[in-house]
Amino acid sequence: xxxxxxxxxxxxxxxxxxxxxxxxxxxxxxxxxxGPSGAGKxxxxxxxxxxxxxxxxxxxxFDQDISRLRRRDLADLRRKIGVVFQDFRLLGHLSTFDNVAxxxxxxxxxxxxxxxxxxxxxxWVGLAxxxxxxxxxLSGGQQQRVAIARAVIARPQLLLADEPTGNVDDAMxxxxxxxxxxxxxxGTTLVIATHNEQLASQRRFKRIHLVNGEVASPEGVSA
Amino acid sequence: xxxxxxxxxPLRRDGTVRVLxxxxxxxxxxxxxxxxxxxxxxxVLQSWDRGLSxxxxxxLPPAPPAPAADTALPKALEVLRATPGIVSVAPLSTxxxxxxxxxxxxxxxxxDELQLPRLIDLRIASGTTIDLKDLRARLAAAxxxxxxxxxxxxxxxLFGLALSVEATGLAIFLMVGAAAVLTVIFTTRAGLAVHHxxxxxxxxxxxxxxxxxxxxxxxxxxxxxxxxxxGIALAALTLWxxxxxxxATAVLGEEAKLLPDLSLVLWQWTALALLPGxxxxxxxxxxxxxxxxxxxxxx
Numbered sequence: 001x002x003x004x005x006x007x008x009x010x011x012x013x014x015x016x017x018x019x020x021x022x023x024x025x026x027x028x029x030x031x032x033x034x035g036p037s038g039a040g041k042x043x044x045x046x047x048x049x050x051x052x053x054x055x056x057x058x059x060x061x062f063d064q065d066i067s068r069l070r071r072r073d074l075a076d077l078r079r080k081i082g083v084v085f086q087d088f089r090l091l092g093h094l095s096t097f098d099n100v101a102x103x104x105x106x107x108x109x110x111x112x113x114x115x116x117x118x119x120x121x122x123x124w125v126g127l128a129x130x131x132x133x134x135x136x137x138l139s140g141g142q143q144q145r146v147a148i149a150r151a152v153i154a155r156p157q158l159l160l161a162d163e164p165t166g167n168v169d170d171a172m173x174x175x176x177x178x179x180x181x182x183x184x185x186x187g188t189t190l191v192i193a194t195h196n197e198q199l200a201s202q203r204r205f206k207r208i209h210l211v212n213g214e215v216a217s218p219e220g221v222s223a
Numbered sequence: 224x225x226x227x228x229x230x231x232x233p234l235r236r237d238g239t240v241r242v243l244x245x246x247x248x249x250x251x252x253x254x255x256x257x258x259x260x261x262x263x264x265x266x267v268l269q270s271w272d273r274g275l276s277x278x279x280x281x282x283l284p285p286a287p288p289a290p291a292a293d294t295a296l297p298k299a300l301e302v303l304r305a306t307p308g309i310v311s312v313a314p315l316s317t318x319x320x321x322x323x324x325x326x327x328x329x330x331x332x333x334x335d336e337l338q339l340p341r342l343i344d345l346r347i348a349s350g351t352t353i354d355l356k357d358l359r360a361r362l363a364a365a366x367x368x369x370x371x372x373x374x375x376x377x378x379x380x381l382f383g384l385a386l387s388v389e390a391t392g393l394a395i396f397l398m399v400g401a402a403a404v405l406t407v408i409f410t411t412r413a414g415l416a417v418h419h420x421x422x423x424x425x426x427x428x429x430x431x432x433x434x435x436x437x438x439x440x441x442x443x444x445x446x447x448x449x450x451x452x453x454g455i456a457l458a459a460l461t462l463w464x465x466x467x468x469x470x471a472t473a474v475l476g477e478e479a480k481l482l483p484d485l486s487l488v489l490w491q492w493t494a495l496a497l498l499p500g501x502x503x504x505x506x507x508x509x510x511x512x513x514x515x516x517x518x519x520x521x522x
Contacts, residue, residue: 051427053522071519072431079429089424093233102231106430 001027001158001189002048007057009043009213016055017043018213025191027157030184032200033193035210041193042086044210045160048191049083050074062157079107082156084164088147090135096122096146097131103154121149125179141168148176152183159183161192165199173199231425232418232435234442239413243443243506246406247450248457251502254399255458255495261392262491268385272378279345284368285338295366296341302365303343306358308351315342403502407447407509411439415517426521436514440507447506451499458495462487 002025009018018040025031033041046052047059050066059066061077069077082103090099097118104114122128125145135143148164159180165173177199184190191208194200200207209216234240281303286293296314303312315323320339347353355373362369415422425435466486487495 049427050522051423075429075431077429078427081429083427089420091231091233091421091424093236094231098231102425103428105231106425106428106434 001025001029001062002191003058003060004047005058005060007047007054007059009040009047009052010055016213018047018054021057021213021215023208023215025189027189028184028187030181030190030205031192032203032205032207033191033210034195034197034200034207035216037195039210040213041195041210042162043213045083045162045191045193048158049081049160050078079103079154080157082151082154082159084144084147084151084159084161086162086166088135088143090143090146090150092135095132095134096127096138099135099146100149100153102150107154117153118149121153125149141172144168145172145176148179152179156188158189159191161190163194164192165194165196177203230438232414232421232438234414234418234438237414237417239410239417240442240446243407243410243446244450244453246410247403247447247502247506248453250399250403250406251451251454251498252458252461254396254403255455255498256461257392257395257399258498259458259462259487259491259495261389261396262487262494264385264388264392266488266491268382271381277347277349278374279347280372280374281343281345281362282370282372283341283343283366285340295369296343298365299343299362299369302358302361303345306353306361308348308353309345310348311344311346313344313346315344400505403447404505404509407443407506408513411443411510411513412517414439414442415514422518423521426518432515432518435518436511439514440511443510444503444507448499448503451502454502455495455499 002023004021004023007018007021008016010016021044033044035041043052047054048061050061053067062080064073064077066074066077091102094102100118100122101114104117119128119131122131125148127142127145127149130138130142130146135146138146144164144166145168148161151159151161161180164180165176168176180190180192281299283295283299286296300312300314303309317339320342324339355371359371362371422435470486
């Protein structure tokens with residue numbers, strides 16, 4: 001599903017932020033990506049969701065070498081990936097509904113199906129009353145739930161989340177993790193970046209631990 | 224509740240895009256005036272050409288003072304009437320010549336007091352070619368000092384001038400068009416920079432380049448069209464005013480207008496009315512190409 005071979009990454013002429021990262025994440029697996037702040041978690045995720053190209057090394061997603069893919073095929077690949085951004089990246093001029101609907105509209109899904117799916121999912125994450133609300137009027141936790149709903153609405157095969165439980169209380173964090181587990185049960189591969197060791201250790205899932213841009217303990221990485 | 228499809232980038236809230244109609248309007252105004260100038264000039268030239276082709280004028284020296292007999296005029300008329308292809312030979316009477324001169328000399332001087340050359344107006348059958356060299360030789364033999372004027376020299380110079388003016392008009396039109404395209408390019412680039420985060424987000428969700436470009440091109444089309452309509456409305460007012468001003472120069476009578484008729488006919492107005500659409504279309508295509516090129520640089 002996700003394969004990194006000796007991947008190195010630097011921004012511009014700056015220092016290398018990832019060094020020789022090699023990973024092989026099986027389809028349907030669930031991984032926590034842990035490590036201290038500045039370890040390179042967000043950079044690793046950015047490479048996984050195709051926001052950046054590696055400076056060196058090889059990345060394969062869905063068994064396809066991304067360096068050989070045409071631009072059009074990359075767009076198709078991105079539609080199979082859901083992302084929860086650390087800063088949510090909700091669009092302030094759109095309502096909650098329209099924010100969550102974005103991936104479906106980008107994929108050209110019929111508006112009747114968009115309405116049904118988005119309404120159902122927002123009810124599930126407890127935001128049925130906030131369909132028309134703008135992100136700025138929502139609390140941090142509510143915004144995070146909207147961001148998660150947007151990431152999962154198109155039923156991605158690979159879900160990447162950067163600190164998805166950072167702004168919610170424990171009860172909501174557990175509820176969201178149950179949502180992720182549910183998605184994983186139905187076959188979605190998950191990588192969740194967190195610096196919350198407690199959260200990661202509570203669960204039975206595998207961990208990729210990054211320290212200074214290197215995989216320190218690739219526990220279960222070749223699962 | 225449900226947002227309009229393809230309206231994810233808040234371009235309408237963007238000041239750089241909103242200013243576009245105010246930039247396009249004066250450009251369409253200038254382009255419309257340049258185009259109208261070219262069309263009017265073309266019409267005026269055609270009417271001059273139509274009016275003068277098929278006619279010639281023979282100018283004879285002034286009649287000798289009485290009691291000497293005027294033999295030049297009858298001999299010239301005889302030569303002209305015997306020339307195949309000339310269908311009408313009409314010497315201008317003294318009264319007709321006086322009428323022609325009146326706007327310039329006024330009534331203070333009686334044309335009789337002047338030694339005026341005699342004029343003969345000739346009409347040529349359409350499609351006929353007359354050997355002008357031969358005719359000039361025969362006229363010179365019959366009436367020494369006779370001058371045959373086929374208006375060609377005057378028309379050629381006029382056409383030369385008109386061509387220069389038309390070329391200038393076309394150059395203005397093209398320069399204004401290029402300026403409009405550059406304006407749209409810079410506005411679109413500004414829009415791309417302002418909305419970079421939204422565009423990147425859509426890109427990461429798997430939006431194709433065309434999905435993003437369409438939002439820019441629709442907005443550019445809308446802004447170009449609205450600016451174009453404003454510009455053409457102002458141009459129409461200006462042209463209407465100029466037409467009236469030109470008509471007002473006919474103070475000396477229809478025959479002696481200082482300016483030719485500057486009013487446009489229906490097809491010319493139609494050509495001008497297409498300008499806002501052209502501006503909208505150019506803005507749309509420019510925005511699309513600019514966005515597609517910028518997106519091609521994204522990973």
